[in-house]
Amino acid sequence: MSILMTRAQLLLSPIFINKCQIKNRISMPAMHLNMTSDGNMNEQITDFYFERAKNKVGLIIVGGCSIDDTGGGPLMISLEDDSKVESHKRFCEQIHKTETKVFAQLYHAGRYSHSFLLGKRVIAPSPIPSRLTGVTPEEMTEEDINRVVQSFANAALRAKAAGYDGVEIIASAGYLICQFLSPLTNRRTDKFGGSFENRFRFARMVIEETRRAIGKDYPLIIRMSGYDFMGTSTPIEETVEVAKAYEECGVDAINITGGWHESPVPQITGHLPAAGFRFLSKMVKDNVNIPIFLSNRINSIDIAESLIAHGYADIINFGRQLIADPEMPIKVYHKRHNEIRPCIACNQECLDNVFNGLPVGCTVNPLAGNEGNKVKIEEVEPKDIAIVGAGVAGLECAVNLLKYGHSVTIYEENDYIGGQIIDASAAPGKQDYRRLIDYYKNMLDKLRATLLLNKRFDLDEIDKNHFDFIVLATGSVQFIPDIPYAINENSVLARFVLTKKRPYGNEVVIVGGNGVGLDTAHYIASSDTLPAEMTKFLIEYEALPLEKIKELTTKTTRKITVLDMDEKFGRDVGRSTRWIILSSLKKLGVKFVPKAKVVRIDKDGVLAEVNGKEEFFPAQTVILAMGARPNNKLEKLLKDRGDVKYFVIGDARLPSNITNAIKDGYKTAMEINKLCEVKK
Ligand SMILES: Cc1cc2nc3c(=O)[nH]c(=O)nc-3n(C[C@H](O)[C@H](O)[C@H](O)COP(=O)(O)O)c2cc1C
Ligand code: SF4
Structure with missing residues (x-):
């Protein structure tokens, strides 16, 4: 390999799948998009994918x-019958206006189907209840098996006819x-259960029947779990066996x-x-020749x-990216990586x-799912705009205004940009939040924003700089509850812990069990566990018994208790993530006390009423994570002054989540642009 390789030379090189040449390895x-109610391809889906295709x-x-009709679900794209082919044809024609190749994924959920949504039988190899849906499927008869095999082949033929x-x-x-x-879900005693050959028989029938239908030259690929991560299901060694069989x-x-x-x-x-999961693809790649x-x-x-360079994969999936x-x-392609x-x-x-x-x-992308509704941005006479606050709302607004050609000055009283995202990024699993801030920083540099750090905005700035518009993106402040002695020498706001501005003791009580409270607990509990490289070191040199290493890696040495008035913790955390944070905290040894109403915060702990009884929770540090209030003191001053148009956005308007802050910034930039005189 030449040492003169450019940064993404392999990623941008073509590859064949069967006889189909793909322009690059991206x-x-x-990804199920939930964008069709009748199974047909439509404008929204086409616009969504065309936007990606035209960008190569x-x-x-x-x-x-x-x-x-036994394997799908609501709002799914369908290749169930011939009536759907026409819409797929139109979709493929549109994508093929670009050089992008397009495949269709053929899907049957088996016991992951919802009977109440399908209104049909749910079928699977064996009647093993699904934790995902709560449904116990019916065991597939041999007739069911043959019918589903045929359905895969028929759907593949429709995909081919549509132009995929x-x-x-x-x-x-x-x-x-x-x-x-998997023997966990396949308990059959007939020719489809038991030995590897028998358990693989259904997959073999699907592939062979589909291949027979579409012909040998038409690309047929399989999406495979590198490992099922289901405990006692199949040994990891079976990964290679399955891949070779495919x-x-x-x-x-x-x-x-x-x-x-x-x-x-x-x-x-x-x-x-x-x-x-690169270790899984490497195992497979080392053992097959496709x-x-x-x-x-x-x-x-x-x-x-x-x-790609180191032999883990030939093609890289960028899903959510x-x-x-x-x-x-x-x-x-244009070397604009940053x-x-x-x-x-x-x-x-x-x-x-x-x-x-x-x-x-x-x-992070307010246009996702709305690709067809892009508003035309007029070229206007540029204005001078001040943005107060460099959290994501202010940053998104700034970047868009700069793209529209305006001159933007950002006032930030901290010595860094990113606001609360920087706090949040301290929690395990949120390390990539900082990369979003790096992106904004790169864009501010490229588009030549004036960024004033450690700089408070006051009204004199308006006269000095003759700003045409002011955007208040001053974020929020943490809510301090009306609880006796809420603020004392041992109590601290969660944000100050996450930004490492305040230390904490060995015994910690966190008041508030929503996202911020859980993130804070997660941050503290995991910060004194072994770092990954130390775990590796101890294992490699067999320095301690494995059980001890596991304990040091996964258990906190502190006593951490989270109190909440509600029964449910993490109410504002999405379903995909909430279970992970809660189970991780439980493993770390964090204690949860629901239905706890705080009565008083003392220097040495918290008195709370739990189920009608008062209970004292000792603590060296009490952390308050009880929500936020807008930080918008400047709004009144600007209103009183009355001679400059201003906007209040993001948390400064209404404390919410990152999505709404970014959306607010994006929309406000467009609104400001609309107020400007169109260039003649
Ligand atoms: C909204 C959403 C829907 C998905 N639907 C499917 C699907 O229908 N079929 C599938 O094989 N994977 C599906 N996936 C998994 C993705 O293909 C991909 O493996 C996953 O997002 C991880 O890759 P990423 O980190 O690049 O996003 C879905 C993922 C997301 C986020
Ligand atoms: S919503 Fe979050 S995870 Fe999903 S694509 Fe956007 S940034 Fe990624």
Whole structure:
């Protein structure tokens, strides 16, 4: 390999899957978007994918597409019958106006289907209840098996007729094929259960029948769980056996991902290290001779390039990263790497939206899901605009105003930008939040903002600088409750702990069990566990018994208690992430006390009423995490002054989440632009 290689040379090089040449190694894996109510492709889905295709994604895999009425779900794309082909045809024609290739993922959920949503039988290899849906499926008869095999083949034929460049069969995340492969969910005693050969029989039938239908030259790939992470399910050694069997059946590539939806191991949140499943794709790649895709938590071009360079994968899936920044590939082609807006793995607007029955959007990309509704931005006479506060609302507003050609001065009283995102990034799993701030910093530099750090804004600045508009993005302040002695020498606001401005003792009580309280508990509890490199050191040199190393790595040495008035902790945390934080905190040894009404905060602890009885919780440090209030004192001053147009955005208007702060910044920039005189 030449030492003169450019930064993404391998990532941008072409590759063949069967006879289909893909322009580069950037793939967008299948992602259920919740954007169709009748199974047809529509304008919203087409606009969503066209935006990525025109920006030079090599391969887009759409779906999952349901193949029959027992395996799909509501709001899914469908290839169940011929009536859907026409809409898929129009979709493929549009994508093929670009050089991007497009495959359809063929999907059957088996016991992950919801009977009440399908209004049909839920079928699976064996009647094992699903933790995901609470449904106990019916055991598939041989007739069911043959029918579903045929449905895969028929759906593949429809995909081919519609103009897709290939198909992918889903055998990952715990869906139907996984359910046949795993003895946990396959208890059959017939030719489909027991030995590896028998458990693999259904997968073999699906692949062979599909191949027979579509012909030998048409790309057929399989999405495979590198490991199911289901405890006693299958030994990890079976990964290689399964991959070899897929190759032998004639698939053209294997797309490696992580485990099942029911797995107790995080699969895509920020808790999974970047490209964490590379060890699985390496195992497979070392044992087969077909291209290997890898996914999950790859949101860095340099990591992607090194995965290809070092033999972990041939094609890299950028799932949420391409939701966050559809222009990522073109930015790579143009060597504008530091302008890529990173996915922060929050799941707030993508996976959590799907769980809530809403279409996929994105926290950091206000346009995701609305690609067709882009507002035309007029070229206007540039204005001088002051933005007060460099949290994400202010930063997003600034970047957009700068793009529209205005001159922007940002006032930030701290010596850093990012506001509360910087606090939040201290919590485990949120390390990528800082990358979002790096992106904004790069954009401010590129677009030549005037950034004034350690600088408080006052009204004199308006006269000195003749600002045309003021944007107040001053964020929020933490709420201090009306509890006797809430503020004393041993109590502290959560934000000061997260920003490392205040130390904490060995015995800590956190008052407030929403997201910020849990993040604070997580930060403190894990900050005194062994760091990863120390764990590796102790294991490598067998320096301590494994059980002891495990304890030092996963248990806090402090006594941490979280109190909340409610029964439920983490009410404001999305479904995809809440269980992970709570189970991690429990493992660390953090104690939760629900229905606890704080009566008084003392220097040595908290007195609370729990279930009608007063209880004292001793603490060297009491941390308050009880919500936020707008920090908008400047608003009144500007109102009284009355001679300059101003906007209050983000938490300064209404404390909320990152999504709403960014959306507010984005919309306000457009609103300001509309108020300006159009250039003649
Ligand atoms: C909203 C959403 C929907 C998804 N739907 C599917 C799906 O239908 N089929 C599938 O194989 N994977 C699905 N996935 C998993 C993604 O393909 C991908 O493996 C995952 O997002 C991790 O990759 P990333 O970190 O690059 O996003 C979905 C993920 C998300 C976030
Ligand atoms: S919502 Fe969060 S996780 Fe999903 S794509 Fe956007 S930044 Fe990534």
